[in-house]
Amino acid sequence: MNLTSLSDNIVPLDLRSCLISQRGQLIFEHYRNDLTMRKIAKINSCTKSVLSALLSIAVDQGTLPALTTPISMFFPELNADPDPRKKEITLYHLLTMTPGFRWTEFGGLNSFPKMTRTPNWVNYVLAQPLSDPPGTRMVYNSGASQLLSAILVQSSGMPVAEFAEAHLFKPLGIETYDWEQDPQGIHTGGFGLSLRPTDMLKFGQLYLQHGKWENKQLISKEMVSSTIKPAITIDAPNRGYYALHWWMDAYSLDDKDDSAPTLAYYYARGFGGQYIHIVPSLEIVTVLTNDKRQKEQPPRDVFRQFIAPLLMQQN
Template identity: 40%
Template sequence: MKEKQHKIYSVTKSILSALIGIAIDKGDIENVNTPIINYFPEFNKDKENQRITIKHLLTMTSGLHWPGNSGMIPSKNWVNFVLEQDVDHPPGKEMVYSCGSSQLLSAILQKATGLNTEDFAKKYLFTPLGITDYKWNRDAQDIAIGGFGLTMKTVDMLKFGALYVNEGRWKSKQILPIEWIEESTSPKVKVNDGTSYAYHWWNKQFDNQIGRIVLAVGYEGQYIILAPEYRLVVVMTSSIKDDSSRLIDYFKDYLLPCVTDHIVNNE
């Protein structure tokens, strides 16, 4: 099964987050506080719109109304569809989970680097990690789908997770800056008492013994779970159509205790 390609749905978002970090490190994007209007000047409609930054897109706090994928997908131009939405909240005020934000990030990446998001990923992330067998769907404007477009192997999802646990290094090469690893995965927006959101990564806080885990999460139970304190990466792929959160319970109640017991017994 590790050699079979899986639709990873919103795990795509976390990979896109890494690409934004690489683009910033290369100087193609100045920083996360760059206003998105720099890339879409034709949509300079009002003052609130001008305040939206790349960071707001990464944290899902742009304030743009989001009618859901069922609204965006049938539209002829996905980026225009997202940008034409009303601003429901001041940027940075409230989190609304939106694949539209991810599509804007993919479009920004392409405008900033001059490469299609998939080509940029191939050059600076996938090839260095030895990831060669994947598919990244695009919209009608040839923009790689930032929110849910990737299909890839379980073993390659594991490589991506290991890159984060290893502080951005793969073998002898620093692919992602350590600073970006820390910034992009640390909690930014509180969702509830145990859950927060970072730059297209989720955070869950368990009890003191287990601590914090970082997650890339996709529809139907696609997971890359990072437990940095234990240098642990767990990848799960499934087709659970109801409540895939029980996989997290399985990780918390069974898998992670096995790791912690092993550490304790070998100290």
């Protein structure tokens, strides 16, 4: 695959990193400097996709019950909530961002910053009123991810990071990381994980390989398939679909022509330009990381603007 021209577009953006692998082989590598190659950095909401993987492993092990299980099994206080619909919220609803809580991540209600300023994040989320019946509308909600992190602690009997080390990080050879915690010591489910770009690439490769790594099935094919299956359509300004803490979309050279060829992909996305894209048809994984301030950020979607068009030429 000829990606020679990509450097001309990527270098001026001054990203922390841009990595592309095909069939497990690195075919493009850009770092701002040697330090960004070696140093861990926050992957922000890409943390959600890592949490999805951990929950999938827990389901495979039988540590966590089926995703159709109501979360009142873990938070029995919901059974006494004045709104009986809260008892209908399931693990699946949390993973697909459809629990129905009245929530505005940033702006408006500013729910996310408010949560992080409370002494108990889980209690804050559970106390939010419902604006929609569970399962009917996707509203981006890092609080839902924090509930899932707390549930994993309950079901596994160990901290989330410890569970990750044993069942995901160590098998992938991820030795250096950092993970923030809430006031109760629960690792943050929706953000707060720091990794190196090469370790993000390993995580993407694991999903490209349907959960298999070095002849060992870390996540069952069934769980990988179910977690990257479109669950609900995303409202504008976002596009595509949301799966189970993964995003899904397709690129076309002509969005106005329904018959034009498309390139389907799914991805983890973190604030400020952190991405892991998986393109199954081309056996491609890409990693993009950035640390610029908002006013200095490059185009919002570097993958669609610069990488996808080149991949389409090879498709």
